[in-house]
Amino acid sequence: MSFALDLYVPGRSWLHRCDPRVKLWMMLLGLILAFRWTHPLSQALFVAVLLLTLRFAGVRWRTLGWLWQQMRLLVFFMLLLQPLFSPSGRVLAQIGPLTLSLGGISSAVLLALRVLAMAFLTGGLLFTTDQRALVRAFVRLGLPYTWGLTLSLTLRFLPAIGNLATTVREAQASRGWVTEGNLLHRAREYHPVLIAIIIGALRLSDQLTLALAARGLGYTEQRTTWRELRMRRTDWWVLVLSTLGFAAVWGVSLIFPAL
């Protein structure tokens, strides 16, 4: 059984229908802003605005919640460790060599929120854009077609290779493999699994080479595209408005550098 590494959740919202190139542009602007904010409060406001925008664009709370689940451990450790390693400002507590300071806490919160903002920005792109459209956007932006194809084939078949590991472990267990012995011994037991995976991957790539050739890869230089990416009027509007919005917010941040 194989499945793809695909975060795309199909939908019909304005963000879903937006040209992926515009979405890439908006993500870039968002990332610049995420690094611009230097105060936890402004970063928190930014994350809140991002969340509301995504919700407004038809991304469900459930999907956003899933992303939070993936991120929460990282966020937790950042909040825990960052204050101890970058103490600054008023000292709140001193436990042995560890110093807990107000500045440290503040920078930890800022950093954690920044990571969250980056996750939601990337999520916003991947949840609303199907892989094929994304690869098409990269190709239109100048990536050679074969690179784009390689990228989508990797996303398509990587999990299948991962599944091979499970299949081989099961086959071995069914022939008497029991987890035992020390770490080194166990590591050696994974040897056959690795071999099976490498063989499986080579086999797959051989077969794919043939399948692609049989279907006419490289048959003509003038490869056409069924659903050509076209900037619609709305796309231009989104592009202009998001750029203006970015400029305005950037301007505000210049006036209030403490933000």
Next chain:
Amino acid sequence: MTAVAPAILARNLSFSYPSYDGATVSQTVLQHLDLQVEAGTALTVAGSSGSGKSTLCHVLAGLAPRHTDGQLQGLLHLAGHDILATAPSPRLVGLLFQDAAVQLFNTTAEDEVAWGLEALGVPSEAIGAQVMLALRRFGLLDLRHRAPWQLSGGQQKRLALAALWAMRPQVLLLDEPLQGLDPVGQAEVLGALELLRQEGSTLLFTTPDFGGVARSHNVALLEGGLLAAPASAADLAAHSERLEAAGIICPTEAWNELRDTRSVLASAPALEARNLRFRYPNGPAVLHGINLTIPRGEYVALIGTNGAGKTTLARHFNGLLRPTMGTIQVMGQDTALRSTGQLAREVGFLFQRPEQQLFAATVREELTYGLRRLRLPDADARVESALMLFGLHDVAASPPAILGYGRQRAVTLATLAALAPSILILDEPTAGLDGRGRRQLLAWLSERRAAGTTLVCITHEMALARLADRVIVLHEGRITADGAPSEILPHLPWEVAA
């Protein structure tokens, strides 16, 4: 008027693969082959595992040796085009691969069909209509937004066919089109192929057994790289000894032997399921309260449509799955406290997709693995007799990874034969086997039956179910029938019994 060039014309065609390790000599797969197929006709090439069927398809499609290793000599023309000189276009020849899943590399069914048209440079505005036409032709219009990997086996094959057909190739090659499909999938694909035949497409099939596909066309036998002149299917069917020698039908004696072998039954249970319920984590419930006792030595056929829960049930018997509720006992002991590795001493399990579970450097090592793990005595003797049983002596020193599907299947069977556990769970044991492989399998099953081994066969093949002591029908996670084959089999819906 000029004569129409034959769709396929091969003269004195030979192909050899280089040796895989540099030490052994290169391997000749096709020898001085002559073949002529007229436009608008169909031909079946029947040959046992390892006879060179897939290689023939790759050569005819212009893929070998262009995209593989190997050497090709002779003459090969498709509709007047010299294939050895220039690579054929997808408009000239299309190939349906044995494993359709690798041929489907897009994220939706409609994109899959569109991909080839894009590669051909068909104008963007013309692609949509052609995609929809092809999807409708193969009954996939409603599934056009689905991902290929979400489709059933039969649907995947039809999608691969639709993607080829959309490019309108003059010659269509189909490498074992029914391989790995359940009866429903087979009926779907046969229906699609019949449509193509009626349209007047030029078709070339391969098959490892003289069944479904072979019967309606002219058939050419491929034996050890030599292709015999085509004969009508009816003529060939009359010469069963010829087909047996070619390894594409299984002699009736092998079936009779299994039928006439008495099971050695004991009253103690081998396998016992009590109120077994199972649900995949975050997934649907698959088994809804199974109660089942299989006595030692019984031969049981487990049948049902795809998705009925047969494999899920079987995977509980060697601990690969744990019940969500209820208990499983193997040889009178609860499986809850024993790992799959510990249960392997009693339970042998034959998986589907043999190519995904062979990991050793040689076939011999593959067979030795389990014996060494379980520290069983007489390892060498067991390995030798298992190699003999499945005709694997000639490949004992070869890596299992380079063998064809049928031979790999035989290797996985041989690993179990070497272990000789007291319970055997076989998931679709006949899938992908040629006539010779079936004969070896049946001989082994007869021997095991006489030795008192408990046999559980999950199978779509009714001939195998008919010879069992008992048939259990599973439907949507419940046992819907359980009894002697003569009571159960005549009353089955066609999806199960086809």
